[in-house]
Amino acid sequence: MAAAAVLPPVRPPPPMDVDIEEDDDQELDKVFAQVDEKSLDQIDSAEPMAILAYYRHLLPWKHLFLWLNRSSSPTVATRNFTHREFAFTLQNEAYLRYQSFSSAEELKREVCRLNPARFEIGPVYTAKPKDRKTVQKTMFKPVSRELVFDIDMTDYDEIRTCCSGKGICKRCWAFIAVAVEVLDATLRQDFGFKHLLWVYSGRRGIHCWISDDEACSLSDEARKSLTGWLDVVKGSANQVKKVDAGPINAHGRTLHPSLRRAIGGEGEASGPLKRAFVSTILEDQDCFKQKSHSDTLLELLPASEADAIGRLRAKWEKEPFRSSTNKWTDIMEQASRAGDKKRNAIWKPCLEDVILQYTYPRIDLEVSKHLNHLLKSPFVIHPGTGRVCVPLDPANIWAFDPTDGCPTVARLLKELQTVDADAGVTGKRGDKVLTNVKGNWERTSLRPFVEIMDRHCQAIMKEQKFIKQEMDSKSVDAW
Numbered sequence: 001m002a003a004a005a006v007l008p009p010v011r012p013p014p015p016m017d018v019d020i021e022e023d024d025d026q027e028l029d030k031v032f033a034q035v036d037e038k039s040l041d042q043i044d045s046a047e048p049m050a051i052l053a054y055y056r057h058l059l060p061w062k063h064l065f066l067w068l069n070r071s072s073s074p075t076v077a078t079r080n081f082t083h084r085e086f087a088f089t090l091q092n093e094a095y096l097r098y099q100s101f102s103s104a105e106e107l108k109r110e111v112c113r114l115n116p117a118r119f120e121i122g123p124v125y126t127a128k129p130k131d132r133k134t135v136q137k138t139m140f141k142p143v144s145r146e147l148v149f150d151i152d153m154t155d156y157d158e159i160r161t162c163c164s165g166k167g168i169c170k171r172c173w174a175f176i177a178v179a180v181e182v183l184d185a186t187l188r189q190d191f192g193f194k195h196l197l198w199v200y201s202g203r204r205g206i207h208c209w210i211s212d213d214e215a216c217s218l219s220d221e222a223r224k225s226l227t228g229w230l231d232v233v234k235g236s237a238n239q240v241k242k243v244d245a246g247p248i249n250a251h252g253r254t255l256h257p258s259l260r261r262a263i264g265g266e267g268e269a270s271g272p273l274k275r276a277f278v279s280t281i282l283e284d285q286d287c288f289k290q291k292s293h294s295d296t297l298l299e300l301l302p303a304s305e306a307d308a309i310g311r312l313r314a315k316w317e318k319e320p321f322r323s324s325t326n327k328w329t330d331i332m333e334q335a336s337r338a339g340d341k342k343r344n345a346i347w348k349p350c351l352e353d354v355i356l357q358y359t360y361p362r363i364d365l366e367v368s369k370h371l372n373h374l375l376k377s378p379f380v381i382h383p384g385t386g387r388v389c390v391p392l393d394p395a396n397i398w399a400f401d402p403t404d405g406c407p408t409v410a411r412l413l414k415e416l417q418t419v420d421a422d423a424g425v426t427g428k429r430g431d432k433v434l435t436n437v438k439g440n441w442e443r444t445s446l447r448p449f450v451e452i453m454d455r456h457c458q459a460i461m462k463e464q465k466f467i468k469q470e471m472d473s474k475s476v477d478a479w
């Protein structure tokens with residue numbers, strides 16, 4: 001009822017009844033006929049009719065269902081799905097919260113009816129969110145949801161030199177790539193989580209959804225303490241030193257094993273953060289080339305080494321645009337000049353803090369702290385770019401290019417039309433093309449991303465099957 005009350009007055013009526021079957025040829029042809037081809041040619045197109053065609057024919061609803069349902073059964077809906085909150089942002093920006101559905105089909109039908117610009121996923125509640133007014137207020141509570149993380153390029157604006165604001169390119173993707181590499185290892189190795197889904201946000205960020213039962217059942221308190229552990233780069237934009245990885249004694253500092261693994265031991269390429277510091281911070285981004293940036297670097301060096309800092313400052317003033325790699329080499333020389341004892345006790349911890357400050361994942365931890373936070377669903381379209389929020393394989397995260405490696409709604413619809421044309425069919429698609437297809441997405445560049453989602457869902461289902469078998473055998477024993 002609440003949904004109907006805030007429907008946009010100018011929203012165009014859906015052009016036809018929604019059919020859940022993806023391979024209804026005539027319907028697909030009608031949708032193509034209504035899509036504004038001119039707007040599709042614009043690279044940033046997120047034209048409403050194109051989005052509707054995408055919802056109807058390309059978004060992998062079954063995978064979304066399997067992922068959220070977290071069950072050994074591929075068909076039976078559990079509370080993880082039926083009691084789950086969905087929130088829709090309509091084309092006119094109206095925001096509908098507390099939507100819930102009994103099946104993937106019902107969700108698809110409602111999304112196609114309302115044609116929202118995007119939709120978000122929230123927690124599983126004690127009752128179906130759509131029925132919340134029929135239960136006592138105090139009885140309606142969130143009980144579980146995936147543990148989520150959000151990394152956004154905004155938090156790298158003071159470091160990156162290639163783009164700013166809403167911009168992102170293959171070069172600044174490196175900040176996200178190293179963040180994923182390190183956070184993925186930390187969450188798996190230090191926390192023991194297995195079911196991590198990394199999803200490109202469609203513009204300049206990435207989300208991580210963890211579906212392990214242990215993660216989903218974490219309370220707000222547990223989420224807060226867990227995120228505190230990952231809060232390494234702290235402080236506002238005005239704060240120069242943002243990292244303090246632990247107290248330093250006369251012999252130096254023993255780093256936490258997780259941070260040590262991320263930084264690495266001796267040598268330039270011994271850990272992901274050191275590798276990224278050299279290749280991205282020093283070489284590619286040349287982050288300390290500008291005087292204001294190298295002044296910041298000097299402020300991060302050990303204050304007790306004023307003479308060395310003075311020598312560095314004098315040298316760099318003579319050569320204002322000395323490269324970051326050369327500046328870092330100058331710092332290492334000063335550290336060596338101080339002798340082994342001072343180098344290990346004073347310089348090394350300080351330089352490791354610099355590496356952490358420039359490369360450790362900058363996580364928007366507010367997103368992770370609350371069970372009832374809503375986060376944009378995988379596979380929706382980013383309204384500003386027309387790009388699909390696609391799952392990514394963390395093992396190939398460095399290879400991804402957000403500017404042309406991510407399918408847009410325009411590109412996918414064109415691919416579908418091209419496949420039709422190649423099949424030599426007018427008005428109807430060829431039988432050959434449709435043989436054994438799981439969905440239209442298989443015939444487009446969305447396919448590898450759905451396959452990542454597919455493997456992720458299969459792993460969750462396999463584990464749930466194992467848990468069910470264990471429980472069944474225990475109940476037989478008890479009997």
Ligand SMILES: [Zn+2]
Pocket residue numbers: 162163167168169170171172173
């Ligand atoms: Zn860039």
